Amino acid sequence: TRIDKAGHKHFMAKEIAEQPGVIGAAIGHYLTPEGEINISTQDIDFSQFDRIIMVACGTASYACLTAKYWFEQIARLPVEVDVASEFRYREPPIPPRTLAVFVSQSGETADTLAALRYCEGKAARILSVVNVPESSIARESDYALPIHAGVEVGVASTKAFTCQLVVLFALVLKAARDREAITAEAFADHISGLRGLPAIVSTALEQNNTMQEAALKLSHARDVLFLGRGQMYPLALEGALKLKEISYIHAEAYASGELKHGPIALVDEHVPVVVMAPRDALFDKTVSNMQEVMARKGKVILISDSKGQAEANDGVWFSIEMPPVPDALAPILYAIPAQLLAYHTAVAKGTDVDQPRNLAKSVTVE
Numbered sequence: 001t002r003i004d005k006a007g008h009k010h011f012m013a014k015e016i017a018e019q020p021g022v023i024g025a026a027i028g029h030y031l032t033p034e035g036e037i038n039i040s041t042q043d044i045d046f047s048q049f050d051r052i053i054m055v056a057c058g059t060a061s062y063a064c065l066t067a068k069y070w071f072e073q074i075a076r077l078p079v080e081v082d083v084a085s086e087f088r089y090r091e092p093p094i095p096p097r098t099l100a101v102f103v104s105q106s107g108e109t110a111d112t113l114a115a116l117r118y119c120e121g122k123a124a125r126i127l128s129v130v131n132v133p134e135s136s137i138a139r140e141s142d143y144a145l146p147i148h149a150g151v152e153v154g155v156a157s158t159k160a161f162t163c164q165l166v167v168l169f170a171l172v173l174k175a176a177r178d179r180e181a182i183t184a185e186a187f188a189d190h191i192s193g194l195r196g197l198p199a200i201v202s203t204a205l206e207q208n209n210t211m212q213e214a215a216l217k218l219s220h221a222r223d224v225l226f227l228g229r230g231q232m233y234p235l236a237l238e239g240a241l242k243l244k245e246i247s248y249i250h251a252e253a254y255a256s257g258e259l260k261h262g263p264i265a266l267v268d269e270h271v272p273v274v275v276m277a278p279r280d281a282l283f284d285k286t287v288s289n290m291q292e293v294m295a296r297k298g299k300v301i302l303i304s305d306s307k308g309q310a311e312a313n314d315g316v317w318f319s320i321e322m323p324p325v326p327d328a329l330a331p332i333l334y335a336i337p338a339q340l341l342a343y344h345t346a347v348a349k350g351t352d353v354d355q356p357r358n359l360a361k362s363v364t365v366e
């Protein structure tokens with residue numbers, strides 16, 4: 001079947017807009033009507049594992065980093081995350097009772113595949129999360145979980161990222177169940193949170209014009225910083241990656257708490273700082289980091305919900321309001337502004353959004 005842009009200017013815009021639908025599809029595949037996780041314990045039983053290692057490249061590696069926060073907090077299972085190009089040559093020891101998880105949109109990324117083969121040689125159990133079920137990575141895994149995102153054409157990954165997160169979240173809930181690390185009530189809350197996610201993502205997409213306005217401002221910047229704390233830190237990394245990939249603006253992300261250990265030296269009145277901060281348990285900490293930025297005349301773009309905006313948007317350069325979302329699912333929702341900010345900045349700069357210079361959709365050579 002021929003894939004077209006379905007009336008959008010770019011594949012990336014189409015793929016961003018498709019997210020409520022494909023996230024819904026992924027949820028439909030991994031939740032049963034009774035509210036259980038549809039991954040059989042015959043295939044994978046987390047009570048057999050003491051640790052997880054997760055390996056991927058690019059955007060997929062940020063999905064892994066987000067999942068690390070979830071696995072550790074919700075399933076009480078320690079996780080190490082590594083980029084595949086580092087992992088494959090370090091010869092890391094793989095203790096018994098380790099599950100190795102590989103995340104890849106294409107399922108063909110050379111470094112990720114090599115890392116998988118290394119783990120295979122060490123007799124680890126291998127699970128992959130892929131968009132292409134016939135791919136090499138899927139075929140060489142003990143167990144492959146498809147993300148059901150549909151074909152992704154834009155080089156910068158968007159809907160594959162949010163679907164990877166959905167599948168990883170379902171996996172975390174299964175792990176929490178298998179390990180008896182979660183109460184029935186908390187489990188049910190997470191399930192109903194997941195079911196509500198597509199509608200919340202749709203609401204966030206309605207902020208498109210606001211994000212375009214913010215992007216017009218960003219398009220004049222030379223450097224942009226992204227800040228996030230806890231599970232929002234990987235989202236800051238993803239926001240910075242998206243922006244540099246398609247708009248060619250230099251962007252870096254830091255864990256908010258690291259700001260004072262170096263990056264704050266970069267802040268002046270020319271540097272926009274994008275702060276991703278839902279009103280969660282770490283909000284006050286992030287806000288105090290944000291105030292340090294404003295005290296140095298940095299221009300803050302605050303992405304938060306209505307409560308967060310009401311408490312903290314005094315003196316910020318630009319506010320983007322997100323709908324409320326259950327705390328644990330905020331990384332999936334906040335992917336939307338990360339993507340749209342990058343998209344509209346690239347459009348404003350006139351760069352080739354779907355085929356950015358020097359990049360390839362799938363990197364099958366080392």
Ligand code: G6P
Nearest residue numbers: 058059060104105106109157360
């Ligand atoms: C390339 C793409 C990135 C992608 C990365 C990993 O570099 O440009 O967007 O995140 O590969 O790809 P994978 O198919 O393994 O997810």
